[in-house]
Amino acid sequence: MEKEIKYIAIEGVIGAGKTSLAEMLAEKLNANLILEQFENNPFLGNFYTDRKRYAFQTQMFFLVNRFKQQQDLGQENLFVEFIVADYILEKDRIFAYMNLTGEELKLYESVFPLLQKNLRQPDLVVYLQSTVERLMQNIRSRNRSFEKNISKNYIAELNEAYNHFFFRYNSTPLLIVNAAEIDFVKNPNHYLELEKAIFRKERGMIEYFQPEIK
Secondary structure, three states: OOOOOOEEEEEEOOOOOHHHHHHHHHHHHOOEEEOOOHHHOOOHHHHHHOHHHHHHHHHHHHHHHHHHHHHHOOOOOOOOOOEEEOOOHHHHHHHHHHHOOHHHHHHHHHHHHHHHOOOOOOOEEEEEEOOHHHHHHHHHHHOOHHHOOOOHHHHHHHHHHHHHHHOOOOOOOEEEEEOOOOOOOOOHHHHHHHHHHHOOOOOOOEEEEOOOOO
């Protein structure tokens, strides 16, 4: 498969480094950068304290907000050649199936297909796979106030759900990256090696990238 990559989406569990990588790629490409707006969700801090009580409000806020951002991608920008995002809308369902039940999940499932329909798909999705230990380390080091109550058990559950989702994902070309032992933010060699893998001209629908640790 050989297709010019114009729209890249970076994915991964909380703390995987997807936003950092998206920002670095967007700067290199002078791209339109689309970031999830976690800080705008008024329910998120409470959700990490009481998942059952605040799951539906948190989920629906994210779904609508993500949809609005993705909808804008359908409007061609003559002055921007590339798009880089730090999420795909499809992954919204990972959280829905983890946190919603009964009538709430049924309502979500009636809404999601209507919003997803006809949205622009990425040319490549990069999934940053990591370990629970590394994810927790990254979460602690960035010290965001609304993440202070995230438990290791929740990250472990989320990590398993992401792996299950992306190992079965076939909507777009996918690059799965073992990101547990690299630091592409602080180590230029790690970043350049990853960048080379992302922009490789010939690729299959699903590829795995194991960085060489030097």
